[in-house]
Amino acid sequence: MLGIVLSIVLLFIYYGIVALAGASAATDRSLPYVASGLPNIVVGAVGGILIWHEDGDSLAPAGECGVRRALADAGVAAGRGGR
Helix, strand or coil: CHHHHHHHHHHHHHHHHHHHHHHHHHCCCCCHHHHHHHHHHHHHHHHHHHHHHHCCCCCCCCCCCHHHHHHHHHCCCCCCCCC
């Protein structure tokens, strides 16, 4: 239930950021292409951070958690650039 509530709250925050960015672009306070991408960047970054923390302990070594394990299996964590 908490996940549903947080999703709805995040949706309202996203639309608030969209409205503020649109108003900012319309009044020449910011560059329109920056304002149009800002909501996606902000919400994407927050979502990525939440997924990373939900995945497990942030100090766990690679291979013990889902996202970190997938990156390690693909060779990204070791800098090999894939299989």
